[in-house]
Amino acid sequence: MPSNSPSRSEPLLELCHDGSATGCLCAVAEAYKHPGRKVLFTCPDRDLPLFADAGFSVASDPARAERFLNYLTERSSSDVVHTLLRALTAMPEAIEAGLLAYARKAVLQGACIVQAHADPDVRFVHRWARRVSLEIHRFKGLLRFQELKSGRFLALFEPDYDITLPLAFHFRLRLASQRWIILDGRRHCAATWNGLRLNAEAPGGDLLQGDLLERCLAGDEPSADEARSRALWQTFHRTVAIETRTNPDLQRQCMPARYWKHLPEMNDSSE
Amino acid sequence: MTIDEKLAVLTDAAKYDASCASSGSNRKGTRTGSTSVSGICHSWSSDGRCISLLKILLSNVCLYDCAYCINRRSNDLPRTSFSVPEVVSLTMDFYRRNYIEGLFLSSAVFGPPDRVMEQMVTIARRLRQEEGFGGYIHLKAIPGASLELMRQAGLFADRVSVNIELPSEASLQQLAPEKTKADIITPMAFLGNSIRDNRAERRQNRRAPAFAPGGHSTQLIVGASPESDFQIVRLGESLYQRFALNRVYYSAFIPVNRYDSRLQQVEMPPLLREHRLYQADWLLRNYGYRADELLSEQQPDLDVILDPKAMWAVRNFHVFPMDVNRADYASILRVPGIGVTSARRIVSARRFQALTLEDLAKLGVVLKRARYFIVAAGRLIDRLPSSAEHVRRILEKEEKTVHAEQLTLPF
Structure with missing residues (x-):
């Protein structure tokens, strides 16, 4: 019997999160504490099923998300958690149920769960993790920087997934001696490197309309x-x-x- | 000439070199750049080939007159050379914008081989020492250059390679009379031994300076001379075994000098043959096949319709069907439609459950090919084809991707 199959005695558990990766992880952590109960995950971006109400709202708490990941690491491995986080980056439909099933199996079977390629829950997470990893790898090559008059370099891109930070970590080592900005034009977020420190610019404003772009560039233009x-x-x-x-x-x-x-x-x- | 014109001429002159790999090295520069063990492709040109490195010649001024080469001295072409600072500056400008993974530098032989090679080594040294560059550098060694320069090249570059050019010594003598077998084999053997020794040394002492950590490769032209596929695949196998090469590249002969009667007369580059040779080469390197399992004196050429693995499976139909839930990894690898990744997944996944055909499809197995060669859970054996001829007909019917025009090529 699947671990999250419905129980006759307990009602449906409805968990609502804010749609962020941290919120999603917290909702999965909450659901994990209720084995055997059927869970409905919702978030503001998603339409609710007919007759469903908003349910129990789970706060987006980075510390709680980290505790949950540490728990999974101890019970399985850092590889399992890395794969789970990659899949989470894609945020596909029904990601919460997929992560919950994967987490339960990882705790039950340990680190070797990554080898259970025929298991549908494992395959679901691996498929999305692979897509995200592929896009990160692609953009390690396809990201293009242009030099600005101030000496900084700007890279603008529009990836399918939210991969600005993993890319920033790559370019922090690769282009360590130059100052740069990587801007995700689709999600309106950015990462900047000043030669010493990596900063993540939170989403906000419409980048393509100029908001964040102007804030990051501050009047800078392409160099001669x-x-x-x-x-x-x-x-x-x-x-x-x-x-x-x-x-x-x-x-x-x-x-x-x-x-x-x-x-x-x-x-x-x-x- | 402006730098833009030089770049156009010296890129055009370098584009026939097949290698663009940036893999195998894990380097970090002191100021700018690093390499990735898996290699990174930065773009794809309109011919569908990956662009990873700035692939240029230092010069296209050539003293040699090789029959197959666009840069031979008897061709009337614009001739030019880059200076050392020009190549360094171009590489750094492109790298800082993430256009490239590094530099691939080759050259025509514009003077004594040592002089040409020395300039190439100078460029690599300046990039490493003066620019603190940690990106990928692939230097193409000049036949006849001294081993001391090869040694220096290996210390600065991630990969150093020597082109073997043609599949036999007789063809080399006929089509590239100024190059000798010794000019090619001597540096290749030196590089192979040095790389092997350096890897052993670095296992003992991780701080020992790396020598061509990305290994070495070579390239030969297919279709300019009359050798069979069997000769070529056997040569490739022997190069891997003797010189510890990372890759042998096969370059379909592009008839750029049609006026030279020493060359095989072809209308179009034999792209399908090149593709089949790469498939056979892949089987040698990653699937544990031997050249004499794939081809023989009696059957010297690769099949036009079936890929080499399917061809082997049809010829050895008696070893099938393979039970995917029991067979060892090496045997599973021999099933058409199952690659390295799928075979690994099968071996892992079957520890958790008996695998059915449906499971195999989800693991990435290409069932339209594999189904004729395997037994899985719930699969009845009497549904398999009865004979090799039968399976060959089925596979040939399903092989729809072969371009009709390629089938008519005379090889």
């Missing part, structure tokens, strides 16, 4: 060298292709068109 470097890169990208092997389908398959907007090489006016 920027257009030249961009043109050189476009020349390289154009020239390195072998005409007799032209295969635009393969190019699109490897580099989906939804990522092209912020790639200088795919916006080459001389082509």
Whole structure:
């Protein structure tokens, strides 16, 4: 019998969270304390099922979320928790129920749960974790920085998932000697690096309308060298292709068109 | 020439080199840059090839006259060279914007091999020492350059490689008479031994300086000379075994010098043949196949319609069906439609439950190929094809991805 199957004696447990990753984790932690009860997770962004009420509101408490993750780490492994957090980043539909089932099985079976590839609950979490990891890996290559007059570098992108922070950790090591800003134009959040310290800018305002962008840039503009470097890169990208092997389908398959907007090489006016 | 014009000429001259890998190295620069063991692709060109490194020639001024090469001295082309500071500055400008993972530097032979190689090593040294650069550097060694320069190259670069160019010594003599087998094999053996020794040393002492931590590779042209697939795959196998190469790249011959009668006459690059050779090479490196299992003197060429793994499975149909719930990992790997990842997942997942065909599909197995070669929980054995010929017909029918125009190529 599945661990979260309904019990005749206890009513449906309705848990409402604020829609954030922390809120979601807290709701899962609360549900975890009620084995055997059927749980309905809701959040303000989601339509409630017919006849459902708002239910018990779970506060978004980072300390509680961390305690829950520590508990899972002790009972399973850091790999399990890492995978769970990656899947959480995607925030797909029914993520709470998926994480709850995964957490229960991880505690029951320990670290080896990551190898149970045929289990539907494990597969659900792994599938979403893989998608997020793939997008992080893609943007390690596809993120483009432009140099500003102040010497800072700006990277604007619109990923499918909220991956600004994992990318910022990557570029903190890679581009350690330059100051930069990574801006997620879809979620209106950013990460900045000043050469010593990494800061996360909270969501707020409409980035593409200029709010956060203007706040981060403070009047800064592309540097004098920027257009030249961009043109050189476009020349390289154009020239390195072998005409007799032209295969635009393969190019699109490897580099989906939804990522092209912020790639200088795919916006080459001389082509 | 402006820097933009130079870049266009020297990229155009370098684009036929197949290698663009940035994997195998884990380096951190003192100021800018790092490498990732898995490698990172930064873009894809319109031919569908990944762009990871700034792939350029230092110069396309060449003293040699190799029959297959666009840069041969007898071709009337714009000729130019980068200066050392130009390459350093271009690499850093691109890297800071995250356009590239690093530099791939090759060169035509514009003077004595040592002089050419020395300039290439200087660029790598300046990037590392003066710019504090920790990104990927792949240097293409110049045949005939001294081993001391190879050693220096290995200390600054993540990968150093020598192109073997053609699949046999006879073809090399005919098509690239200024290059000798010794010029290629000597540095390749030196690199292989040095990399092996350095890895052993670094296991003892992690602070020992790394020598080409990304290993070394080579490239050969397929279709410019008359060798069979069997000769090529056997050569690849021998290179992996003798010189501990990371990769052998196969480059479909692009007839850029049609006027040279020493070359095989082809209308289009043999892309399907190149693809099949990469598949066979993959089987050698990751699936535990031997060259003589795939091909022989009697059957010297890879199948046009079936991939090499399916071809082997049809020819060895007597070893199937494989019980996925019992067979060992190496045997499962031999089933068409099951790759390394799926095989690993099968071996892990079957410890928790007996696997059915439906489970296998969810683990990533390509059932439309694998189903003819396996037994899973709940699967009756009498539903499998009765003979090798039968399964071959089924697979050929299902092989819809082969481009019709490729089937007519004369190889």
